[in-house]
Amino acid sequence: MRLLTREAVLAFRRAPLLSALSVTTIAFSLFTLGLFGLVALNLREALRGIEERVEIVAFVLHGTPAETVTLATQDIAAFPEVQRVNYVSEDEALERARRELVEFRDAYRDLQVNPLPASIEVRLREGHRDAGSVERVAERLRGFDFVEDVRFGREWVQKLDHLRNITGVVGGAIGLAFAAVAMVIIGVTIRITLLQRAREIAVMRLVGATKWFIRGPFLLEGALKGLFGGALSLLLCYGGYLLFRDSSEGTLAGLVFFTPAHMLLIVVFGVLLGLGASVLSVGRQLRNV
Structure with a gap:
């Protein structure tokens, strides 16, 4: 050697x-x-760090019973891709809008009827935040009868x-x-x-x-x-x-x-x-x- x-x-x-x-x-x-x-x-x-903020939002039809939403959130939380599920009621959505959208605070304060829908916010686990996983979870959320619309910023995730x-x-x-x-x-x-x-x-x-x-x-x-x-x-x-x-x-x-x-x-x-x-x-x- x-x-x-x-x-x-x-x-x-x-x-x-x-x-x-x-x-x-x-x-x-x-x-x-x-x-x-x-x-x-x-x-x-x-x-x-950006992917940690990737969130799927399922908007709930007005008048959906609370028990139905509760059972659905428990079901969604059991998805293997899901890290956390948060239900936002109509009142909470309005309060959040008043707090975060300062320029529209006066308009939201004078409302007689709350126009904002309730929603279910879904955060995904690490390793499941790619475009394919997000799309699959969003598609499953669309399968619930009480879900009116699902949004997650498709183009942003794909980019x-x-x-x-x-x-x-x-x-x-x-x-x-x-x-x-x-x-x-x-x-x-x-x-x-x-x-x-x-x-x-x-x-x-x-x-x-x-x-x-x-x-x-x-x-x-x-x-x-x-x-x-x-x-x-x-x-x-x-x-x-x-x-x-x-x-x-x-x-x-x-x-x-x-x-x-x-x-x-x-x-x-x-x-x-x-x-x-x-x-x-x-x-x-x-x-x-």
Whole structure:
């Protein structure tokens, strides 16, 4: 193992510029992927706060018996998607309108007849606040005979889903494009190293060295480049995170960074990226050496 490590480290000295280019390319590919990951992570946190306010409102027909509504709310509360159910009577709806709609307070005060219907407000559990789940629960609420109308801001919920999906797809596509470029550059670096050591490899074959003994240093070299690139990408991501957070004058003070598990995943992905490029390049080039 010591010999493999020594040979892998020596490869950096033999081609320092190409090695630096490989590490930098991996770093920037993972940095790009990491930036979109940070955007997606913080967007998810922001959406989680917004989604907590996602509410389905079922308006109740005037004159519906209280017992019917009580039984229905108990039934709705038993839905697996439902977190909380709240019944708002006609009087409570009017009082809320007077309190929250200040510009219409005088108009509501002079009313002889309450025009506002009673309603059942439904909040959903985390994991069931996507457009599909909201639509399914709304459809079940429409099935009650006493429900006049159901509203939940369909377009708004669908836009939240759409925004979340676009962020993930764009980030993944750009990151994979950079990853492909990184693999090509690592492959070129390994290929040049193999050509430089062609005579040495031929001698090792003559004395009976196994193919894995020959390949080992090159594979380790690729893995080390991926490791360094992954670590460098985390530093770049953290620098970008601090820059955005500190330059926002407090408006982005709530930004979050990757968890330790996320950071480990990025580094491991970098190692696999470098190792994969080395495996492809070594396997192809050794046949010609």
